[in-house]
Amino acid sequence: MNVRGEEVMRVKKVLSVCLAAVMAVSFVACGSKGGSKDDSLVIYTNSGSNGRDAWLKEQAKEAGFSVEVVQIQGGDLGNRIVSEKNNVQADLVFGLNNVEYEKLKAEDTLEKWEPEWAKEVDLSLGDKDGYYYPIVIQPLVNIMSADLQNPPKDYTDLVNEEWKDKYTILNFGGGTGKTILASLLVRYQDPNGELGISEEGWNFVKNWIQNGHMESEGEDYVGAVIDGSRPICEMWGSGVLQNEAERDYKFQVMSPEVGVPYVTEQVAVLKGSDKTEKAIEFANWFGSSKVQEAWMNEFGTIPCQEEALNNAPENVKAFLEGVHQQDIDWAFVAEHLDQWVEKVELEFIQ
Structure with missing residues (x-):
């Protein structure tokens, strides 16, 4: 074998060793669970x-x-x-x-x-x-401005003209908004109604949505409650307590006679x-x-x-004492919820 041939062989051998090393490292990197x-x-x-x-x-x-x-x-x-x-x-x-x-x-x-x-x-x-x-x-409630006079006692009050654009409804893509919607519809359960809900129920929910304000991305709806510009807003239980602590504020909480949904x-x-x-x-x-x-x-x-x-701290205990659980057929809700949300988003949200 001439000198050139020996050189070629040495190069091939070096490349072969390098390739084997790269493959070994790759194998360890891909197969290791220890990192x-x-x-x-x-x-x-x-x-x-x-x-x-x-x-x-x-x-x-x-x-x-x-x-x-x-x-x-x-x-x-x-x-x-x-x-x-x-x-x-x-x-x-x-x-x-x-x-x-x-x-x-x-x-x-x-x-x-x-x-x-x-x-x-x-x-x-x-x-x-x-x-x-x-x-x-998580009890799901409406928080209200501490300064709000004669506050509504139930969602059914919100459809009145005096509360036009005064309350924020959380969007129905989230768990809180979706569950509160369900808690209202189940009050009007009717086996002969559309999607198990009476015509009265659908009319009420339509009026409730269109008389209020649907949450907008990025808005400070809690701040709007505090400053009174939109003094009512839906909120999950821990959100009530956390916002009270962080903002040094005490909300009024709507507590309907029928109760509020607990999730x-x-x-x-x-x-x-x-x-x-x-x-x-x-x-x-x-x-x-x-x-x-x-x-x-x-x-x-x-x-x-x-x-x-x-x-639990006293504020947690006091919050729980101020609300009570609504009786809800969750199996019925699970069966229909997606269809309810689809209907209200297509037909009622303007």
């Missing part, structure tokens, strides 16, 4: 706003978990999970209510499991089949995740009495954990 990034959990929630996501990430880190908290509006979150059913992107979900979880369960997107704290909460609030478990109770935020593990055990470990930590008490103290939530609730 901190691979150990991290992706958590979907509709309850990560107002600093909850950052707080949870920091507290989880101190407890030994690496998490990414993805905030998605309640009405869109369920659809997102279903759309990713065959290519699961998250490991865990919390914050949705029973209606949304029943839809996810029907779509076979949830893993059956049981938390360590199962006996410390009222399991009748969760799923009898063991796919999702209760963590937070229970739940936690579930997503089927198809390759980190199921880690997700359950996180859920055991997050749903524990200690963490739920800290969550309550930080964000004004109302925990399902009895021990944590017994230690």
